[in-house]
Amino acid sequence: MAPTRIARMYDTAEERALRECPDDPEAWQRYGHRLTEVGDARGALIRLQQRLAAGPPPATRARVEREIAALEEEHAAGRDSAVPEGVTVSSRQHGFATGLTLHWSERAPERLAEALSSHPLVTAVRLSGAADGPDGMEDDGDEDEDDWYDDLDENGEPIPLPLIEAREADALARLDLTAVTSLSCAYLRIGDAGAKALTTCTFPDVITALDLRYTALGDEGLIALAESGRFGSVTRLHLQGNALTAPGVAALASFTRLTELDLRYNAIGEQGAEALLAAPFAGSLRRLSLHRPDVSQAGARRLAHATELPLALRILWRTV
């Protein structure tokens, strides 16, 4: 009978190795051995799941699947018991949480710290807004015709959607993202103030994926992120649906290691396209998401013949 205890180890070499290479099967194997040594049943789960992935003979396969199911059933109920309120597990490997979603509030930094302490393999964190209503706005579900006018100012112009509150933005600065390599604030309207707060939170320069889509980010916020010099490891950057223009794009030059960039739904124009091509990463991009209206017809023409871009990206612009 396999051991059933769940042991807690504290920042072992095996855990650090997995945070660096979460998809390395040998690192998982070593971690499984370590867990088994300390009597943690999940060591057996890792071993069984790796055996299943290797494609065992049909007769063996059924037995392995049964053993996995039994172990998972035994431990499923308790595995997220240590997740604080406002935090959900968004991804797992071998039953271990590797990604968390954090409902953003003033108390969120403390909740994240608590969650990370009990889930040492988490490397991806997403900060999310309210689930109900557009872009995190509360929706009372009792709208009448007059509500429509509430969205306009005294000049009849639409009132911008609210950002997260100032104290919530300030709370971003308290985040401890020491172990995080993928950070997403997608659809959370942190605005420029929130972006500035992010530059002061605790994290080493190891974030490789940064998702700031639809965050009400403007040039000022992006420039602040860039000038902080703390995002030099980012290779994947999502910025779609913001209010970025050419100066913001020019600031991207300090994201020197970018290989994937999504700038759709930002009216960066031809100047933005030029700024993009001037960036040191232009020749290393593997994926660049932009639409013709984002860069204007002239910008699209420029990109179609831009020797600064890899040929595989350049020729995509010859079809638009």
Next chain:
Amino acid sequence: MSLTLRDQFFTLSTGEASAEEVERYRARVDTIETEPATTLDGLSVSWHPTARHKALRFVDTDRLDEDVRDLFARPSEGAPYLAAVFVDPAELSFRSFENIVPLDRLFADTALDLRLRDARRVAPGAHQFALDLPDGARQRLEGVDALGLYVPPLNAATRGGDRFIFHSAQLAEALTGAVREALPDDELHRFSHVNPVFRCNRFEPEDDRFHRHRDTPYYDGARGQVSRSTLLLYLTGGTGEPALEITDVAEFRDIEAFSVVIFDQRHEHEGRPYRDGRKVFLRTELIYDAPADTTHDPEIGALFSKATYWTGQSVFAPELARYADACYNRVNAAHWSGLAPTDTPTAYAHKNFRGVRFVTDGHDFWFRKRPTPGLAECAALTLLDYFNCHLGGRPFREVAATETIHARDTAWIPELLAERDGDTSALSTVDKEHFFPAPEESNGACCPFHEYRHFAPARHYEIIDLYEEGQSFARAHLMPAPILMMGEEVALDPERFVIRGNQIHVLGSRALAPVNFAACWNAGGGPLNYLDVTATIGTADFLVPPILFSEHEGCYRLQFDFFRNNWQAGQPSHRQTEIPVPAIDIDDLGIRDEGEDDSPWYEALEELPEDLIPETSRDTF
């Protein structure tokens, strides 16, 4: 102006115009560079001659795009349902170089009660008959000559006279019945039917003879059928010197109108014009079920592959027509007596496509072995050349520079490629996922009316559904395509070229599934108004047998035997399509400028061939 140009072509085609008039007309056509009106079977077609579109073909009018159909002339009074289209000879490949005119309607309301009488066995496997037929049928057949459908044959260098090819299932069926009654039983063993594809030939007394040749046997591997005999139906009578000679078997000096000659296809034969009038006859074949033990010599397949390849090449180099014809004749002879050795040097095309050089004889393709192009790229270039695919509107064989070399062996090829081939890559690779950014998460918003300026189209659940549907459609066509055309650039998907052992398998396409949805929209148009086309990508899809490859003296030698293993039957071998890729347009309220399409995505879908359009319709909304 173009209408005049169109009609003048047919006026001048009557042969009554002076040489000066014809020359003036040709010079004028050479200055016309208008865009083609539509496409048909992958060929761009124009309703009048242009500098590019000079080859006349006849097609069923119903197959033309309805919007431009009326522009095309219908010059045949006897077959008014046929439209005259002009195609670019450079676009023709072996699949399309023959224009088979659909004449099924010609005999639709005519009793075709045919009977072969007065049988005369002129030699073993050679018979002559008189054809009995009702007056109506006789008039229709006599009228075939007057339909005005003759177009110059591509191998005009080896034959005299005029010719056109037509399809008539009804005429074939009637002849099948007559043949069954007339031929001796031992020649009807495994007989299936008369081929419904007829060649109508016309010779005037002053025309050159049709040089000694064997007819190309019909072979349908899928049905397991072959042709064994040629059937000639003479629509006019006369005297020739001789009118028909079946080599070492029989000569026919005097031929009566509506007489029929059937002879074994293994015999060579030669035709000469009548000295006393126009000679018009139809040629087709008797089709038999092939014996189960029928074997196919790969060398014969290779030679046939070369013959068809060089027929396509001869459009650009007329002197090659005779070489292609010689290949056909060797193939035809080989079907009966095995492949005979020849002293004739083999023709090779040395091609340069954007710095990548290769040599081909139409069956084997040699590339210098280097990191780029790798095998996948070599296979892609082989297919692009063999099928003469379009790159940015221009056929491959026009884009690639070609030099013809005649040689008796292949020893010179590695040296030539080593000396002349560079280090460039002609094709790019493309990350197809680039076309399909993941949809955004829905924000639960209702519609532009309720959200006014805060409406974010890319986050609206209905637009996301529509976007996903569009992506699903585009994915279904782009992901399986081994080759993509982006403007004049060619990109290949290496994953669609699977190398196993000494074979390169080129993977093809699959089906797609549409998605439906519905909603409430009080303002800001509807979801359709927000879906735009971000790019239009050309795809080249192939249904081809594995390409064999080997390495020799620093070269890859790829062997593309398209005619082996029955791959040519039934389904189209390759297809090029322009696939739109969707994007969400976040412009205000989905309102577009005057002159722009309100629903560009669906407008783009409507431009596609019918079988590609997803089932979802505008009615859904």
